[in-house]
Each structure stands twice: as structure tokens, then as C-alpha cells.
Amino acid sequence: MPIYEYECPKCGRFDVLQKMSAPALExxxxxxxxxxxxxxxxxxxxKGSGFYINDYGGKNPGAITDRSKDKAESKPSPCASCPANKSAA
Incomplete structure (x- = not known):
């Protein structure tokens, strides 16, 4: 059952545990x-299985990493194959 919040002009705010089908307090x-x-x-x-940390992350804490850094380091720089760089060297 959900908890609903009400406001009373004399007492202030208070919570009530009510069924969803129950009418609002007056x-x-x-x-x-x-x-x-x-x-x-x-x-x-x-709670339970079916969520990222439980099922998709794997048992290895290293399984959840940012792989974009590895890809950026493995690519040669665009100017490494440039003919202008070969003649300057």
C-alpha cells in the first residue's frame, strides 16, 4: 500500500498508509x-536479478571500464601517414 501525504491547517503535514482504491481523506x-x-x-x-549491477556487470570489477580510451590510443594519429611528415623527417 502506498503512503500518501496530507496537509492539515492546524497540525501540519502528515502521512497516511492507504490503498490506491481508497478515497482521499477529507x-x-x-x-x-x-x-x-x-x-x-x-x-x-x-531488487532481484535482471538489473545491470547484478547481471550485466560480470563478476570481474574490471569488466566495467571505459573502452573508448583504449581505442583512441591504438589508432595512429591522422598525420602519421601524411606524405608531408615523411619528407620532413
Whole structure:
């Protein structure tokens, strides 16, 4: 069940654990004041298999690396094969 946040003019903000199908509260049970339902950010956590760290990362910590550096170092510079560089050498 999700937790909904409400605001009471007398008591301030409070949380209520409600079913999604339950109607929104209209009156605060504690003081009897009219309440308004607030929009708040939800949070969640990925658990179990099927996520990157668990399944795709591999057991080797070196498996997750930036390979773009290796590719850049293995390529010759564009001017290394230039005829102008051969004549200057």
C-alpha cells in the first residue's frame, strides 16, 4: 500500500498508509480539520536479478571500464601517414 501525504491547517503535514482504491481523506482524524492531499515524489528500489549491477556487470570489477580510451590510443594519429611528415623527417 502506498503512503500518501496530507496537509492539515492546524497540525501540519502528515502521512497516511492507504490503498490506491481508497478515497482521499477529507478530514483529519486527530483534530477534525479539513485536509488537502499533497503531491510528493515517490521512491522505489530495484531488487532481484535482471538489473545491470547484478547481471550485466560480470563478476570481474574490471569488466566495467571505459573502452573508448583504449581505442583512441591504438589508432595512429591522422598525420602519421601524411606524405608531408615523411619528407620532413
Amino acid at each position: 478530514v483529519h482524524d486527530v483534530c477534525g480539520s479539513k485536509v488537502t492531499k499533497l503531491m510528493s515524489a515517490s521512491s522505489f528500489a530495484f
